[in-house]
Amino acid sequence: MKDLLGKAILDFQTNNSPQNIITETDISEAEEMDINYLFRNFEEMPKLERKALDLSYGKVLDVGCGAGSHSLHLIKRGLDVFPIDISQNAIEACQLRGLNNAQTIDLLDIENQKFDTILLLMNGTGIFGQLKNITQYLNKLKSLLNENGQILIDSSDLIYMFDEDEDGGKWIPTHKEYYGELTFTIHYKGETEIPFNWLYVDYNTLQNAAHANGLQSQLIYEGDHYDYLAKLYI
Incomplete structure (x- = not known):
């Protein structure tokens, strides 16, 4: 990976002529995103994210921390926070x-640590990549939980993006195992990232997967556009 998203984050943090990034998927047109959005403060965050941060307690693992905005808020609250991301550039910005x-580390590589709260926000299920990986990730997350710990994770049901037929059914591509599996591409400063898999999961599918892997599930918050926040726990 070229780590273009991380490069944009670091450019913004160091005032190195930052530009907006362009994102596109295999089911949507290219969209421009202001990199400043990743540096928002608590008051500027969506209600779903504020809810997750309010519910966080104890020792916190912030998975896919990006520019670190969630971690910074939790540290202000006095919590012990461990921010991680696979982007070396993003982690450098966080340290600044x-x-x-x-720390630059993959969630799957964390060993010998336990947490009270594990945060996966801004479509936290995305890092699963494809639905077939959900068991691997849920079991890893479960292994990192302290007794009475919680996983706070958000996603969206992408069913709204597909056309309806006359009977109210949805035209869903047959070449995918699951309609929430997307291929993402990022463009920044004339460069194009290697396309990567990114997973959106509807709540019922997440709930069923959680139960199948020894986790309880609670729907905490539903947004206005098919997005939701869930709590998973043992």
């Missing part, structure tokens, strides 16, 4: 913002 213990 004062998150000294931010």
